Amino acid sequence: MTFLFIALVGLAGIGLTQWYLWRRLVRDVSAPGGPYRRVGTVLAVVLPLLSLGALVGGRALPLAAERWLAWPGYLWLAVMLYLTLAVLVGEAVRPVLMRVRRPATTEIPAPPDASRRLFVARTVAIGAGGAAAAVVGNGMYGVLRGPRLKHLTVPLAKLPRRAHGYRITVVSDIHLGPILGRSHTQRIVDTINSTQPDLIAIVGDLVDGTVADLGPAAEPLARLRARDGSYFVTGNHEYFSGAAPWVDFVRSLGVRPLENARVELPWFDLAGVNDIAGTAEGQGPDYRKALGDRDRSRTAVLLSHQPVTIHDAVRNGVDLQLSGHTHGGQLWPGNYLAALANPTVAGLERYGDTQLYVTRGAGAWGPPVRVGAPSDITVLTLASLQV
Structure with missing residues (x-):
């Protein structure tokens, strides 16, 4: 019901x-019955219907059919957002334009029957359309180009001196689906391998679909290379798509899933918990299983998709939690909404003795557009404070 x-x-x-x-x-910029009014009215009905189809199509349509809806439908959601913001700005500018006196003669005079109100309405409409197109176009280019590398040093008090400089490359929210496919995965793999990491952490939301549909798109993950291996934990979108088959498939690619589990590496403990979304299926996070019997004198690094689990990490003596999920807000001003639901939207913050790092992610959900929240792959260099 909710x-x-x-x-x-x-x-x-x-x-x-x-x-x-x-x-x-x-309506405000066209004559009744004219071609612009007719075409604009049709688009005003069709485009939101395509958006609705894109939002629900993933659960009702095969991937090939979903792609036809996803591109126009999702893009219109982004365009609609920035068109609305631009038109609202235009509402503030409109009274000013109404007071501006036009010169008696201009190089390109307005039509003699065009009123000042029509002139201003068209000026605002053209400005809003151009601004929205520029913002969305640039944001889409950023996603399709692929994530950029971000470098960050994280000091850890209990990390042995011999592990100083250990590098973990973190990627999250790849979101393979009807828009982002195999070439997107290959760009990410190439970028990660270029960092020559000691360890690779994939922190959930790999896919938006089934293994049958998207398995080939995920296959380049088999070419990930790191000295101590690649690890994966589920995100909430894995449970929308069927988490168990994806866990098995990822394992077949040579990436090790951490399902409420821990591996003791030479320099620290690496643990991973299932996403909160798995709770409804009896597969939620289990911190006792992942962390309960470990030696607390050793550094613990936890992979957990959602930042909201940081308080559980603090209670369990984790030194560093790696998360994603927020996309950094993805579409400004979405970062303000993301901040209402997450303790940290992006970056590194400290909670007691535990540090939380949240990556903005390497892909995008819904519109393949990011504004004010560029996608990233992060190389975390661990620094020992031991003397």
């Missing part, structure tokens, strides 16, 4: 936004 209510509120919000955009960008 989900249905949220869905209805969301649909109502999209509908009202769409009506507002149609009014400002179609």
Whole structure:
């Protein structure tokens, strides 16, 4: 019932936004019955329907059909967001433009029957459209180009001196699906391998679909190379897609899943817990199983998809938790919404004796667009404080 209510509120919000955009960008700038008015009205109906189809298509359509909806449907969600913000800015500018006196003659005079109101409406519409196209286009280029490397040094009090300089390359939220596929995975693998890491951590949300559909897209992960291996924990999207088959498939590629488990490396303990979304299936995080019987004099690094688990990590004496999930907000001003649900949206922060690092992720969910939250792969260099 709660989900249905949220869905209805969301649909109502999209509908009202769409009506507002149609009014400002179609009705106010065109003549009744004209071709622009007719085409604009059709698009105002069709585009949100494509967006709705993209949002629900993954659970009802084969991947090949979903792709036809995903590109226009998801992109329109991003365009709609920034069109709305730009038009709202235009509302503030509109009164100023209405007061500006136009010169008596211009090189390209406005049509003699165009009123000042129509002139201003068209100016605002063109400006808003151009701004939204530029923002979304640049944000899409950033995603399709692939994530950039980020380097960060993390001091750990209990890390042995001999482990000083140990490098963990962290990647999360790859989100293979109807838009991001095998070439996206290959770019990520090439970028990770170029860092020559000691260890690779894949911190959930690898896929948005089934092994049958997306297994080939994930296969380049078999070419990951690190001295101490590659490790994987589930994210919430794995449970939407069928976590158990993906865990088995990832294992077949040579990446070791940590399902509420721990491996004792020479210099520290590496543990991983299942995502919170697995709780409904009886496969949620189990900190006792992953961390309960370990030697607390050793450094512990925990892989956990969602930053909200940091308080469990603190209670269990973890030194460093690596997470993703937030995408850094993905689409500004989404970072403010992400901050309401997550203790840390991106970057490194300390909670008691535990440090939490949250990567913005290497892909994108929904629109293949990022604004104000560029995708990243992070190389964490561990620094010993032992003398």
